Amino acid sequence: MDVIFIGSFFVWVLFLLCSLDLCAGQIVYSVTEEGNKATVVGNVAKDLNLNVNDLQSGQFHIVNGLNKNYFEVNLKTGELYVGERIDRENICLTSQTCTLNIEAIAQNPLRLFSIGIDILDINDNSPLFPIKTYHLNITESAFHGDRFPLPKASDADVGINSIRSYKLSQNDYFSLDVQNNGGHSVSAELVLQKALDREKMTVITLILTAIDGGKPPRSGIVEIVVDVVDVNDNTPTFSQQLYKRIPLRLNFTFKRRTGPHILAHLIVKC
Numbered sequence: 001m002d003v004i005f006i007g008s009f010f011v012w013v014l015f016l017l018c019s020l021d022l023c024a025g026q027i028v029y030s031v032t033e034e035g036n037k038a039t040v041v042g043n044v045a046k047d048l049n050l051n052v053n054d055l056q057s058g059q060f061h062i063v064n065g066l067n068k069n070y071f072e073v074n075l076k077t078g079e080l081y082v083g084e085r086i087d088r089e090n091i092c093l094t095s096q097t098c099t100l101n102i103e104a105i106a107q108n109p110l111r112l113f114s115i116g117i118d119i120l121d122i123n124d125n126s127p128l129f130p131i132k133t134y135h136l137n138i139t140e141s142a143f144h145g146d147r148f149p150l151p152k153a154s155d156a157d158v159g160i161n162s163i164r165s166y167k168l169s170q171n172d173y174f175s176l177d178v179q180n181n182g183g184h185s186v187s188a189e190l191v192l193q194k195a196l197d198r199e200k201m202t203v204i205t206l207i208l209t210a211i212d213g214g215k216p217p218r219s220g221i222v223e224i225v226v227d228v229v230d231v232n233d234n235t236p237t238f239s240q241q242l243y244k245r246i247p248l249r250l251n252f253t254f255k256r257r258t259g260p261h262i263l264a265h266l267i268v269k270c
């Protein structure tokens with residue numbers, strides 16, 4: 001029998017046992033994701049009041065589900081242990097809680113046990129921005145206090161291990177306003193603190209850092225490039241205020257040199 005057929009067979013047996021009122025309740029364990037194989041989760045023989053000898057005789061079966069052997073039982077000790085890598089993010093995606101349910105069947109007498117294993121998150125993912133560089137066009141006539149939304153980072157972890165804050169690199173023009181929407185999402189905006197002047201600074205480069213709440217925390221960065229957009233805020237001016245009208249008598253002399261370049265000398269006689 002292949003694995004899928006075995007799984008289907010046990011699901012059918014479980015349904016039959018429960019319909020015959022032979023379900024014997026549920027126990028719950030917890031284990032952190034990404035733990036080593038063979039990490040012990042609990043002792044099912046002890047917690048289910050089973051005789052270890054019954055396990056050894058091959059009359060105890062664990063049903064994990066489709067094609068996965070996340071958990072196995074040591075039939076000599078009754079210990080339930082991790083059978084293969086458990087990646088919480090792969091199993092439960094963004095769900096805040098993650099529980100794997102497995103079933104166990106004991107014979108003599110025939111009983112069904114439901115075992116729930118809470119998969120605890122660890123901080124194994126860093127905040128990630130969707131782009132490496134974010135360009136922002138801000139006109140030099142922008143006002144003090146004007147706000148500019150920034151891209152949000154994502155973090156595959158949940159709870160405290162997801163994004164908790166942002167910080168901005170040191171600069172003279174912008175502060176950062178971080179909004180925490182009830183712990184569900186965190187976003188940030190640039191707030192203009194000093195008037196921009198394109199004639200003095202055409203581009204301002206900043207680094208935005210997203211930080212999660214893990215211990216130790218992990219972070220991700222995005223480069224913010226502010227392109228200062230010109231406005232017509234300068235009137236034409238002359239280099240000096242007063243120009244004299246002077247009669248000129250011009251006498252031009254051109255001197256030709258060999259080669260591709262021509263050098264001209266202008267002699268002005270007033």
Ligand SMILES: [Ca+2]
Pocket residue numbers: 033034086087088089090124
């Ligand atoms: Ca993981």
Ligand SMILES: [Ca+2]
Pocket residue numbers: 033088089121122123124125156157158161
């Ligand atoms: Ca994780």
Ligand SMILES: [Ca+2]
Pocket residue numbers: 123124125126127155156157161162163212214218
């Ligand atoms: Ca994280």
Ligand SMILES: [Ca+2]
Pocket residue numbers: 140196197198199233
């Ligand atoms: Ca200007």
